[in-house]
Amino acid sequence: MSVPEPSAPVLQTSAVSIRFGGVQALADVDLRADRWEIVGIIGPNGAGKTTLFNCITGFYEATSGRVHFKGEDVTDLPVHERAARGMGRTFQNVGLVKGSTVGENLKSAQHLQVRYGPLGALFGSTKASEIEAQAEERARHILDLVDLGHLWGTRVAGLPYGIQKRLEIAAVLATDPELLLLDEPGSGLGPEEADELGDFLVDIRERFQLTIVLIDHHVPLVTRISDYMYCLNLGEVLCEGQPEDVRNHPDVVRAYLGLSPEEVA
Amino acid sequence: MTAVDPTTRLDVLEPVAHPVDDDRRGPSALGWVPRAAVWAFLAWAVLLYPGNIASPFQVAAFDANRMSEAVIFAIIGLSLNVLIGYAGQVSLGHQAFVGIGAFTSAYVVTDLTQEVVLGVLVAALVGAVQSVLLGLVSLRLTGLYFALVTLVYGVMAQQSIFAIEAFTGGTAGKAAARPTGFESDHRYYYFALMFLVGVLALDWRLLRTKGGRAILALRENPRVAQTWGIDTKAYTLFAFAVAGLFAGIGGGLLAHRDLQVVANPFDFNLALVFVLMTTVGGLRNRTGVVLGSMFFAFLRNGYLVEKLRLAGPLELIDLSPEFAPLVIGPILLLVVLTRLPGGFGQLARPWQEWLAGRRFRWVPAEEEVTINDVRA
């Protein structure tokens, strides 16, 4: 792993573009997230927000443009190697192994922290069992952090959606990321719960020293906790800047179907 | 890596106390009496009865041989369970995996005059290697296409690889002696049983460690697995290696049980029986797979039908014991697929709970989580 320049932003995309057949899904997107920042991305449906996440994490190969993570060019790395460098993400439709238990998920998510060879572990070594015990302890702690400690042995598939969403963030935290890419963590939440989520995100940012990039439709939530905000529309950055400025920007208001700024709030 | 584990930023977290689950408390002393009795019976049936030790029954050599076969089938079932159950890859060519193990072990023992244990271990290794080679193909294909490739591979192996004179001795087959000290049919059962115990232990370790968790995660949701840092290709191959390892052991043991390996039995029907016994046993359920595999092993050639004295009733519908498995097996499969997704394992589950000191209760089958459209 190359040594990152101390001054480099945690995440930087430069002119990232992607085409699907004839559709230009992203056009020259420049995005930057500095250390410990919370960066919000808003935009109407189909604006290319999730597509951008997929380019950043490596699920999609950008047609052109580069992605830098901690100063290193990761554009050509596969997903799991980007994860190994400290990129964590959540999914719109809950990224968990739903057939397994809550505890198993949190242990599986620590794949990178569990540092022993899979083959050696088969034949059992004391080192492996020590690391396993540590992983389990950490998993339980993270679960307690999101108040789900009592669900350790429960199968994920049967849990309510809201709980699954919380669990998903816990699982990503278990990967020990430096950058957290959250894809609609607030979907399905009411205004009050969204508020709680906001506090929670600010809290984990400090506790784990995270940089967070956040996509969400709860514009007030994103505005409140973000240090910087982008609005995407039709695959392009419509505008960027201080959250309040972006939110009240006439172009942004127009993009949200011509609603007045008050209605967007 | 020397240090056990570097501290991560996650270690800033504080533990929280949780109340103890009520169901975790065991039964009363009296409740343990029937459980202990069943445990004792099971131990006797597995450990003593087949060897005519402390047993009022006389197990004939032929029957002991069938029991060895059941034990070996359990190993093969566990191998297929790793592929189908854990990794989600259907192998319709598993007879080739097993057959290559059988001929390898026979070759090492007969041509290279080595110990049987070494032969079986080499068979395991060769099985793992050929399995990984086939696994490389799977990385480029979806599940259905891969199943087809394994089907063609299996038939090809039977007609081509197993027809190489130097390796397999042609149609006459290759001799495969029993290990020293385990020459009798009764003793060989214990030889096979040791390997089954080893395979069970490995399988148990697998699911409790990094590699197994990675395989389970990538089967159900490869995208999420990748974001957790799991190299999905590498761990798919790891699953193939483990499955090949088990299949090789099963093949080697089968060879020395039969004393002579011939290519003929390793045909497509056998591959189907392997898939059948694993599925009917219950995918991802260790006990179920072992029970299912043993059941199908005993069913072969009508052995179980004769033992249970069912030949008479079957005669009424004109079904000879010899062909009974060919009819009963697929029907069981279709019933399990459509009505009892957990297979034998699901039926055994309440008993397992009870034996472990909990209440006897029916545990409904866990529905398979299918990810049809992983929107990322």
Added chain:
Amino acid sequence: MLAVTGTDLLQSLVIGVVNGAVYALIALGLVLVYRSSGIFNFAQAEFGTVAVYGAYFSFTYWGFPYVVAALFGVVCGIAAALATERFVIRPLSQGPKVTLLVATAGIALLSIGVAFWRTGDNALRFFDPLTQWEGARIAGVQVSGQRLLTLLLLLVAVALLTAFFRSPYGLAVLAASQDADASALVGLDVNRISMLVWGIAGTLGAFAGILLQGGNAFTPGAITSLALIPGFTAAVIGGLTSLPGAVLGGMVIGMLESFGRLSTFDVVPGASSVSVFVVLLLVLMIRPEGLLGGRTAT
């Protein structure tokens, strides 16, 4: 074999096409089912075996007239396909595709088991060929009437299926394969469409079986062991979704076998199964969408 002459090559070509016709019929059934429901049907060739046994029993034991017996066999094959759809495929239609695959393999095994149950182990059966017509000499190869009939039937099947998929009902089948839920919403009876597709697949399998086995001795699972793998490989070569591709694939496999017998490659044990395996791998690795297929395999 010392030298291969032009006549040899020509003869191999004819034999390849003639044998390939049966594989093509099986492949057509596989393509049809895959296209409409995304299922690999490992029981496809077994529908042919069912037809052969149906024809044999009704002719030999029940004294049906020959033609009626043959048709009865075809009906048996269709019935087997419909029963498979109704009692196995439909209840499992929401499950994982891998489960369905195992289920169709189970159907095949059940059919083989029932044949053993009813007829015993080594009892070779024999059913007269469909036609006593001695056929014609093509490029120095005597091609029997039975074989010519197979080719003719293949052409008819392709023509009928092509016409079918241009008809409103055929378009409904295609729509249902794209999105079953949406099709149900707009009033298409997805179950009936599925029955229809499996019925056609059963018909193709049944005819393939009767044409392949008429005049030869057979044992349980005969058509599966003879034609399932070549049929599947043919379908994959053709792209699994293309009807002309299936026919082309059948011919390629037929010729691969006949040319394989010509060459010195013959000294390798199991040469023809090795070549089928290699061709399958090559197609899947290099051109997974097949020669004439539209969509990719991965």
